[in-house]
Amino acid sequence: MIDDPPIPAATLVLMRPAAAGPPELLMIERTANMAFAAGALVFPGGRIDADDWLVAEKIGNGLDHAPARVAAIRETIEETGLCPALSGPITPELVSQVRQELDEGVPFSALIEAYRLQFDLNVLTPFARWCPNFKEARRFDTFFFLAEAPTDCQEASAAPAEAVRTLWAGAADVLDEISAGRARAIFPTRRNLERLARFGSLDEASADAIRHPVRKVVPWIEEREGSRWLCIPEDLGYPITAEPLETARRF
DSSP states (O other), X not given: OXXXXXXXXXXXXXXXXXXXXXXXXXXXXXXXXXXXXXXXXXXXXXXXXXXXXXXXXXXXXXXXXXXXXXXXHHHHHHHHSOOTTBOSOOOXXXXXXXXXXXXXXXXXXXXXXXXXXXXOGGGSEEXXXXXXXXXXXXXXXXXXXXXXXXXXXXXXXXXXTTEEEEEEEOHHHHHHHHHTTSSOOOHXXXXXXXXXXXXXXXXXXXXXXXXXXXOEEOOEEEEETTEEEEEOOSSSSOSOXXXXXXXXXXX
C-alpha cells in the first residue's frame, strides 16, 4: 500500500450519438512522457484544485461532488477545447479564449466571472469512483461523470502538452483496439469501457448509473486456483469484475 493520500481527481465521459450503432465517447491519448498513464487512452480529466472548490461554492447549490463536477468540466475544456454543461449561449471563439487563458494559469473562477459563464452541474451524472492502490508514480481518487457532448463548440483538439490526439469512438471499438495491441489503457479505463459498451445511448448509461449508486472502487488481489487475480466488487454494474494480474497490469 502507498502511504501518501490519493490525489482527488475527476473525469468526464462525453457521449454523442453515432451515425449508426452505439454512441461515441470522447477520449484522448496521453503523451508518452507523462508521469501517469503515459501513452494511454483516457477520458478527459485531472486533479481537483483549490479553485474548483471556490467555483463549487458559488454555483454548486449544495450538489453532491460539486468540486469534482467543476474539475471535470474545467479539465475537459483544457484538454479537448470542448465546453460541456453550459446553460447559456457560447461561441467557439469564446471557448478558445477560455481554454487559452486556463493554459496561461488564469483561475477558472476568474474566467467564469469575467465572461459570465453559466454552468448546469446537474447535467453531469455520477457514474463511478475509482481509487486503485497500485504502486504507481501517482495515486488518484477519481470521480467519473457522464454528460452529453456539447454541439456549440469547435471540434475537439488535443492539448499538446498532455495528449497527442483526441478521438470519438464507440466503447467496444476502443476495447477492440486495446485487445489488438494498437492502443493502451489502464485497468480502470478498460473496466469502465466494458461497462459503457453495454449501452445504446447516454440515457441508458445514465439509468444504469442511477441503479448502481457510486461507491469507491479499490481493486484488490486474491488467489484463485494458484493464480493471482485483480478484482473489483460484483454489484457495481461492471460486466467483468476480475482479471488475471499478469494481464491486468500489462500496461
